[in-house]
Amino acid sequence: MQEKTNKRRLITLLVLIAVTVLVWYALKPGNRVNIEEDLFQVESLETISAVTLGSDTGSVELAFNGTYWRVNDRYDADGDMIRVLFATLQQARPKRAVPEGERDSLFTALRGHGTRVSLYSEDGLEKEFFAGGNPAKTLAYFADPGTEEVYVMHIPGYRVYVSGIFELPRDEWRNKLVFGFNWRNFKALEANYPEKPSENFRISMGDRYFGIDGLARVDTARLNTFLDDVSLLTVVAYRSEPGLSDSLRQLQPRYEIRVFDIANRTYRLRLYGQSGRDRVYGLIGDAQPAIFDPRSVERVIRPRSFFIEK
DSSP, X not given: OHHHHHHHHHHHHHHHHHHHHHHHHHHSGGGSOOOOTTTTOOSOGGGOOEEEEEETTEEEEEEEOSSSEEETTTEEXXXXXXXXXXXXXXXXXXXXXXXXXXXXXXXXXXXXXXXXXXXXXXXXXXXXXXXXXXXXXXXXXXXXXXXOOEEEEEBTTBOOOGGGGGGOOGGGGBOOBSOOSOGGGEEEEEEEOTTOGGGOEEEEEOSSSEEETTOSSBOHHHHHHHHXXXXXXXXXXXXXXXXXXXXXXXXXXXXXXXXXXXXXXXXXXXXXXXXXXSOEEEXXXXXXXXXXXXXXXXXXXXXXXXXXXX
16 A cells, blocks of 8 residues: 555656656746737837727727827817827737637738727838737737737736727717817807706806806806816717717707807707616717716706806
């Protein structure tokens, strides 16, 4: 019995030694596959003035015009999203190359259905790669178009799907502020309740302060808070379903806000009934449907009587 126990211990010892040797050999600097950590980075992100994200579902073009970033040369970009994009570009690192047997199929999939990320400076194209992931979005891959090498990507210290930022549709990059104007250029605000016109009101600048036309005793604290809430109102998401804006225009809104600036530009928002517990539909201008958080909406739906000083 003792002899059998000794044999088992010896075999276990030999297996441990073999494993230790293999691990040591694999980790020797001369036997490791060295991956350039900056393989998908540019020398200086500060020089990047445009980023294009092309896929089989559409193209997003982000460009800096010298003052702020724009989306497809049509909308102002969300500054927070631009910061997340550049943080990802700065911190993403190759974790390992994919096995040779999977490389060709993964590269073909990324080229056909992934996102082609192109970074431009004033001098032209600085870096380009394909980004995507596995179906469960648990592994992110970047591929080099020149070498066709594919790498598993990560951000050291974080468990995130690195390619996710590159897969966002156009509207996710847009500035979420509804009233994109400067309060220093504010001229007037009109609030209308189609079902209760007696609660309509108009705010304009008096001699020194904002006031409500025709209302002598105004609670200025409530009025200033209301104006702040209007200026900070954001959408949860823009919607682009065909025909949605036409359908909303045919409905009577619950509430409507019109803001006028000194250049005679008008900013219009119509808010409709709540759909479920977590969304309110609205129409920005005449053509842009959006979803709002009911809690944010309630802060800007204030009747005339709300501002009467008690």
